[in-house]
Amino acid sequence: MKPAVFDYVRPQDLAEATGILSKIEGARLLAGGQSLGPMLNLRLARPELLIDISQLDELKRFEDTGKSWQIGSAITHAQLEDAGEALGTSMMIVEVASDIAYRSVRNRGTVGGSLAHADPAADWPLVFSALDAVIHVRGHKSRVRQIAADNFLRAAFTTELRQDEIIEFVDVPKPSPSARCGYFKFCRKAGDFPEASAAVVVDPDAGRSRIFIGALAGAPKPLAEVAKAVAAHGPGAATEDSLSAAIATAIPDFDSVAVRMHAATVQRAIQKAFSK
Numbered sequence: 001m002k003p004a005v006f007d008y009v010r011p012q013d014l015a016e017a018t019g020i021l022s023k024i025e026g027a028r029l030l031a032g033g034q035s036l037g038p039m040l041n042l043r044l045a046r047p048e049l050l051i052d053i054s055q056l057d058e059l060k061r062f063e064d065t066g067k068s069w070q071i072g073s074a075i076t077h078a079q080l081e082d083a084g085e086a087l088g089t090s091m092m093i094v095e096v097a098s099d100i101a102y103r104s105v106r107n108r109g110t111v112g113g114s115l116a117h118a119d120p121a122a123d124w125p126l127v128f129s130a131l132d133a134v135i136h137v138r139g140h141k142s143r144v145r146q147i148a149a150d151n152f153l154r155a156a157f158t159t160e161l162r163q164d165e166i167i168e169f170v171d172v173p174k175p176s177p178s179a180r181c182g183y184f185k186f187c188r189k190a191g192d193f194p195e196a197s198a199a200v201v202v203d204p205d206a207g208r209s210r211i212f213i214g215a216l217a218g219a220p221k222p223l224a225e226v227a228k229a230v231a232a233h234g235p236g237a238a239t240e241d242s243l244s245a246a247i248a249t250a251i252p253d254f255d256s257v258a259v260r261m262h263a264a265t266v267q268r269a270i271q272k273a274f275s276k
Ligand SMILES: Cc1cc2nc3c(=O)[nH]c(=O)nc-3n(C[C@H](O)[C@H](O)[C@H](O)COP(=O)(O)OP(=O)(O)OC[C@H]3O[C@@H](n4cnc5c(N)ncnc54)[C@H](O)[C@@H]3O)c2cc1C
Pocket: 028, 029, 030, 031, 032, 033, 034, 035, 036, 037, 053, 073, 074, 099, 100, 101, 102, 105, 108, 109, 110, 111, 112, 113, 114, 116, 117, 121, 122, 123, 124, 161, 165, 166, 167, 168, 191, 192, 193, 194
């Protein structure tokens, strides 16, 4: 199928983009087009206007503030995949980026597009939740808001974003040098979205130990008690039984197969974190 007819505009800056968004209800942002493109073709989305933000310099910033990295929303997965040295202590970000789909998707798909699209199986909502990142959004007349990554997804394909808001950048606190970070996703086929995923950040020196599971029906879920136990006693504290119990409590709808699949995925992520 082909998309329904739409208008197209390429604003000069963020202020112009939010201004248009605030005035035209049927407007939709276009970044890498990797999720929106198929939705347009299938006519699941029928915006009257596409606002192309993929070339806005304000959204392409990548900054090291000393304490954190600020990753512009129009930064592509491929740019993060190639940012090895710049990301220093967070090779997890590089690893995650390089494992999203395949290079042609990564060349276009953006961090902001992935967060805003809010596919529960997507990698960035999960990883940024575990890293305790904060999403900075900008609305009309330069109104800014900061939303914790673990509060950003309300449900599948639904976020905290308001109609006139654009994700500007994601502020990712730098893990300390002693931090243990690991990510694992279980995919039926290479390049597919995962059926289970887990992100682990065990960083007692920074007072931050977080484990989240993803590829659920909605937003990623924390396994706070497991994270606390692993931070205190090491990876051995996450036994199959303790993980299964924590997951069954966090998601009571899961059947035993889903519990096992997610428990094994968390265990792999913890093993990865502690094997480096
Ligand atoms: C074959 C294939 C496999 C994939 N596999 C994976 C995978 O394994 N893991 C994974 O995480 N992802 C995967 N993806 C999705 C990919 O990561 C996309 O990049 C991402 O979902 C959307 O990013 P985009 O820049 O293309 O956004 P677009 O498609 O341009 O936009 C998506 C949505 O976000 C909105 N939007 C875009 N930018 C902003 C912004 N800055 N502020 C507010 N709203 C915004 C748009 O209006 C639209 O609603 C896959 C995609 C494909 C096509």
